[in-house]
Amino acid sequence: MKYTSVSEKLKQQFGTKVYRLSLSTGCTCPNRDGTKGYGGCTFCSEGGSGEFAADVLPVSQQIEQAKLLVDRKFPKQIRPQDRKYIAYFQSFSNTYGDIRKLRNMFMEAIEREEIVILDIATRPDCISEECLDMLKELNAVKPVWIELGLQTMHDETAEAFHRGYRTIEFEQCFRRLQDAGIEVIVHLILGLPGETEEMMLESVRYVNRLKPSGIKLHLLQILKGTVMAEQFRRDPWPIMSLEEYCSLIIKCLDNLSEDIVIHRLTGDGPKSQLIEPAWCADKKHVLNTLNRMVAQAERTKL
Ligand code: SF4
Structure with a gap:
């Protein structure tokens, strides 16, 4: 159950x-532009995923703007010249584009001293x-960290939410990246419609066997304007309570090796678009409950 969070890991690594x-690279996603599917x-x-922008700002300019948003989080004693950052290309599929152009964008980011990953x-x-x-x-x-959204190992669930690739394709890609010495962070979603707790834990155990460098466990959030929101309106399914979610997270952590760094344990969608679970709008309460229940479970095991 003992686990390493990404913030602890980074602190160890960079002090x-x-x-x-x-x-943003401005790339879209083959599952949205018609190559694999529409929508x-x-x-x-x-x-929520960010809009496709054909004319994104130069990377250095984006970095300066993004720093303004996060710099206030640094402890005061860390001088601006000592601050370190991760260049995180998050929205959509950031390797879905012209490779020469993407290479230039990524290089522009990592050539800067303050960018460490x-x-x-x-x-x-x-x-x-x-x-x-x-x-x-x-x-x-x-x-380089590559984040891959597996969400579930179960192809039938993935087909239902239109993932657009099979788990075997994910695994082949994962192994190519791992063989190339590139760290992979795998995303799973907990609470997908039709999945039992055992199915979610099977996905966790599957990821654990692959030995990625990190994992993100997301809570499924039903957001306004999505296909899922409409499906939920027509035919609602049971939504986990906060306590049920925290107990599930504890079981997930129990099924993960301590070497796999935990990058996320909740969802983080835009509050203004959230339909369910309503309780996750109060992020502070969610994190406090989660930390309390995880600490309690750790103590019980000692
Ligand atoms: S969740 Fe990711 S893979 Fe799926 S459509 Fe959105 S951007 Fe594409």
């Missing part, structure tokens, strides 16, 4: 707090051989 800067995964909110969110079907070569090249300059 200081490190914050993510949210940046994307049924829970994906256009606004390049973190790229993408899909397994967006990692071509050319892309893998680029990632290896970038990884030789600064550590």
